[in-house]
Amino acid sequence: MARTVIPFGPQHPVLPEPIQLKLELEDETVVGVMPIIGYIHRGIEKAAELNDFRQNVFICERICGICSFIHALTYCEGAEAMTSVEVPPRARFLRVFWSELSRTHSHLLWLGLLADSMGFESLFMQIWRAREMILDISEMTAGHRIIQSTCIIGGVRRDIDKEMAKEVDKRLLAFKEMLDSTIAPVLLRDPTIKRRAVGKGMLSKEQAELLGAVGPTSRGSGVAIDIRQTGYAAYKEVGFEPVVETAGDSYARTLVRAREVYQCVELMRKALSMMPEGEILVRVDGYPEGEAMSRTEQPRGELIYYFRGNGTNNLERLKIRTPTFANIPTLLVMLPGCEMADVPVITLSIDPCIACTER
Amino acid sequence: MGILSTSRMKSPWLLHFDCGSCNGCDIEILAALTPLYDIERFGIVNMGNPKHADVLLVTGPANHRNYRVLRNLYQQMRDPKGVIVVGTCGCTGGVFHNCPNVLGGIDKVIPVDVYVPGCAARPEAIIDAVVLALGKLKAYGK
Numbered sequence: 414m415a416r417t418v419i420p421f422g423p424q425h426p427v428l429p430e431p432i433q434l435k436l437e438l439e440d441e442t443v444v445g446v447m448p449i450i451g452y453i454h455r456g457i458e459k460a461a462e463l464n465d466f467r468q469n470v471f472i473c474e475r476i477c478g479i480c481s482f483i484h485a486l487t488y489c490e491g492a493e494a495m496t497s498v499e500v501p502p503r504a505r506f507l508r509v510f511w512s513e514l515s516r517t518h519s520h521l522l523w524l525g526l527l528a529d530s531m532g533f534e535s536l537f538m539q540i541w542r543a544r545e546m547i548l549d550i551s552e553m554t555a556g557h558r559i560i561q562s563t564c565i566i567g568g569v570r571r572d573i574d575k576e577m578a579k580e581v582d583k584r585l586l587a588f589k590e591m592l593d594s595t596i597a598p599v600l601l602r603d604p605t606i607k608r609r610a611v612g613k614g615m616l617s618k619e620q621a622e623l624l625g626a627v628g629p630t631s632r633g634s635g636v637a638i639d640i641r642q643t644g645y646a647a648y649k650e651v652g653f654e655p656v657v658e659t660a661g662d663s664y665a666r667t668l669v670r671a672r673e674v675y676q677c678v679e680l681m682r683k684a685l686s687m688m689p690e691g692e693i694l695v696r697v698d699g700y701p702e703g704e705a706m707s708r709t710e711q712p713r714g715e716l717i718y719y720f721r722g723n724g725t726n727n728l729e730r731l732k733i734r735t736p737t738f739a740n741i742p743t744l745l746v747m748l749p750g751c752e753m754a755d756v757p758v759i760t761l762s763i764d765p766c767i768a769c770t771e772r
Numbered sequence: 773m774g775i776l777s778t779s780r781m782k783s784p785w786l787l788h789f790d791c792g793s794c795n796g797c798d799i800e801i802l803a804a805l806t807p808l809y810d811i812e813r814f815g816i817v818n819m820g821n822p823k824h825a826d827v828l829l830v831t832g833p834a835n836h837r838n839y840r841v842l843r844n845l846y847q848q849m850r851d852p853k854g855v856i857v858v859g860t861c862g863c864t865g866g867v868f869h870n871c872p873n874v875l876g877g878i879d880k881v882i883p884v885d886v887y888v889p890g891c892a893a894r895p896e897a898i899i900d901a902v903v904l905a906l907g908k909l910k911a912y913g914k
Contacts, residue, residue, distance in 0.1 A: 423841055425820065430790050430798070431838065452838045453792035456872040463870055475867050478796025478892055522799060525806075541806035548803075558803075559796045559892045768795045 416444065421756060423452050430767040434744075434760065438753060446748040448741055454771040461731040466492060466701055469728070470565055476733070477769040478559050479522065480711045482515045484769075485564040490645060491707035491720045492566045496699045504568035505647040506688040511554070511561050511569075512646065512709075513677040513684070518547045519712035520670045520677070523764050524600070527667060530757040531609045539595050546588045550581055568694035578685045585678050592674065600671050610664035614747040614759035617661055624742045628714020629673070630763045633666035635659040640710040651683050663762040670764075700724050711736050713764045735769035780826055780852075780909055783815030784902065787825035789845055791878065792868075793832025796892030797859040801829055804895040811899055822848040827905050829898075833861045833868050834875045846882045854905035856886045858898055863887045 417438045423431035431452035437445035457476055461469045473488040474481040486508055493500060500508075521544040528536035548558045554573055555561035563571045573581070600606065616626065621634040631638055632655060639655035641648045656672045658665035701722030709716050714736030721730040740763040747759050790798050804811050805818055819825050822845045834842060846855070857878045860866035865876045878884055885908050886901045 423838070424789055424822075424845060430795065431841070452841065453790065453832065453835070454837065454873050455792055455833065455835060455868050456874065457868070460868070460871040472867055475794040475796070475861075475891070478794040479799065481794070481796070538807050541803065542808065545803070545806075545808045557892075558894070559800065766795070768790075768793070 419753070421760075430765070432765060432767050434748075434756070436748075436753070436756060441753050443748050443751050443753060443756065446745060448744060450741075450767065450771055452771070453768055457772040458731050458733060462728055465726050466722070466728050467566060467697070469731070471562070474560060474562060474564075476735075476772055477766055479519045479766065480515050480713070480769075481559070482511045482561045482564060483709055483711050483716065485562070486512060486646065487707050487709045487716050487718045489564050489566050490709070491705045491718045492701060493697075494705040494707065495701035495703060495720055495722055496566070496697055498567050498695060498697050500568055501692040501695060502647070502689050503572075503691045504693045506651075506684045507569045507573060507693065508564060508646045509648060509651055509684040510573070510681050511563055513681045514547065514551055514554075515561065516712045517674055517677040517681075518544055518551070520674050521547065523670060523712075523761070524596075524667070524674075527758065527761055528606075530761050531606065533605060536596075536599055536603075539599075543588060543591050543596060546584060546591070550584055553577065554581065565694070567697045568692070570694070572693050573685065573688075578688075581685060582682055585682055589675070589678050597671065600667065606667075607664065609755070609758055610662065610667060610762075611660075612662050612664075613751060613755050614663045614762050615661055616743055616747055618659075620746050621661070621743065624746065625739050626714075626743050627736045627739045628711065628764075629666050629669040630714065630740045630743055632656060633658050633669045634661040638715075640708050640715050643708070645707075645709060647684065650687060651680055653680070663758060666762045700726060701728060711769075713737055713766055713769070714739060733772060735766070735772075737763070737766045737770040741765070741770070777910075781906060783817065784826045784906060784909065785817050785819040785824055786827050786829055786902070787819055787822050787845065787849070788829045788831075789842060791830050791832040791838055791842055791862065792835050792874070793859055793861060794892075797831040797862075797890075800892050800895050801831070801858065801898055804898050809895045809899065811902070816902060823850065825849055826852070826909060827854045827856060827902060829856050829858055830878050831858045831862055833865050833871075834878055834881045835873045836875065837873075839875060839881045842878070842881055852909050854885045854908050855882060856888060856898075856901045856905050857884050858888045858893050858901070860889050860891045863889055866891065
């Protein structure tokens with residue numbers, strides 16, 4: 414049987430973003446895969462050297478609209494380390510709240526896209542209906558549905574007062590009820606999902622460690638790594654245990670994300686109830702000097718920023734390593750041997766975010 | 773109006789292409805298709821195939837790599853067609869205006885009919901833009 418090469422992307426209905434996979438097929442079985450990236454490279458790292466270091470928060474936020482708050486948080490953590498600014502405790506708790514809010518909406522978005530890629534249209538619609546409740550909370554607390562834009566160097570720009578915190582808590586409980594009644598039972602019991610995901614796209618623990626997988630992709634294979642364990646922002650006070658599954662298939666990665674949604678709701682409620690009174694923003698004097706690194710946990714895994722400053726208004730270098738970049742090599746293990754029809758589901762199972770990867 | 777132009781007006785099909793946006797506008801386009809906004813009740817359907825589509829929704833600024841893909845998609849669409857740019861960065865370059873790999877707004881590559889500013893644009897604004905683009909398709913049928 415001669416080999417056929419089928420291009421998958423860059424414009425494909427399953428993927429909202431442009432990535433191209435060149436699939437080598439033998440009959441219906443995939444034997445080789447070559448990812449081609451670079452379609453949405455903008456050159457943000459270079460632009461970050463041209464802008465004022467305080468303005469960079471806004472461009473870093475727009476590296477990825479889905480986890481925009483976490484990008485801003487990572488940038489701010491690094492910039493604060495370089496300018497030796499101590500963030501007020503209330504701001505640290507608010508940062509945890511908004512981080513978990515973006516994680517919740519990112520995971521729900523992904524669960525919906527997964528259902529869509531399986532052709533399970535009604536589940537997709539249900540999950541996105543639940544997601545609107547989270548976006549309403551985002552709009553109420555930050556003023557925008559997607560890009561919160563509340564994190565700046567030295568703290569946060571908006572406060573959540575007691576009344577609003579009460580309302581958020583009420584809405585989070587309603588959201589959890591909706592998850593329990595409509596979405597969780599389908600994800601856990603539905604035979605259609607199990608048939609398309611169980612045993613597909615296997616990644617063993619050894620392979621995950623060898624290829625340097627991060628986030629839910631590695632946690633689905635039994636590697637208990639989550640940067641929130643390091644206790645940045647206020648995760649130390651709030652307390653945190655990573656969610657781990659051991660099967661290593663697409664279904665395990667789905668379960669990790671579904672369980673993390675519940676965990677996020679708990680973390681958000683905890684952060685709001687434990688939040689101390691006080692300042693939310695401190696003045697930043699001085700310019701970035703020397704080197705700094707900051708690491709945070711994005712919905713897709715570990716995010717690393719590296720900074721080098723020279724005591725002026727502009728950074729000398731900003732280097733960003735995003736989780737999808739670390740996870741793309743795992744596709745080379747997961748895809749060979751699968752059927753053509755499973756390619757969309759397996760590709761989605763690492764939750765590729767091309768906007769982050771290519772910047 | 774003939775049956776073709778009537779059905780085009782009653783059920784326009786969309787093609788969505790991400791040109792280099794941050795995903796913010798893309799997920800708002802998807803949100804417009806899902807239960808809260810539900811544009812499918814107006815017959816608007818998201819399509820993967822450029823040859824079936826009437827309206828092209830583009831997000832993000834054009835860059836040196838993807839402008840060929842964008843032009844290719846535009847040329848594959850049959851007339852009459854409308855082009856909508858969603859998001860400030862697709863309109864002018866926006867926050868990415870000084871990024872080295874960015875050419876600027878989408879109108880540097882293909883002709884644009886409706887601009888939707890906003891970072892990220894709201895689903896209501898996107899629905900409004902589709903309705904405006906339909907005006908152009910309507911004029912073509914006459």
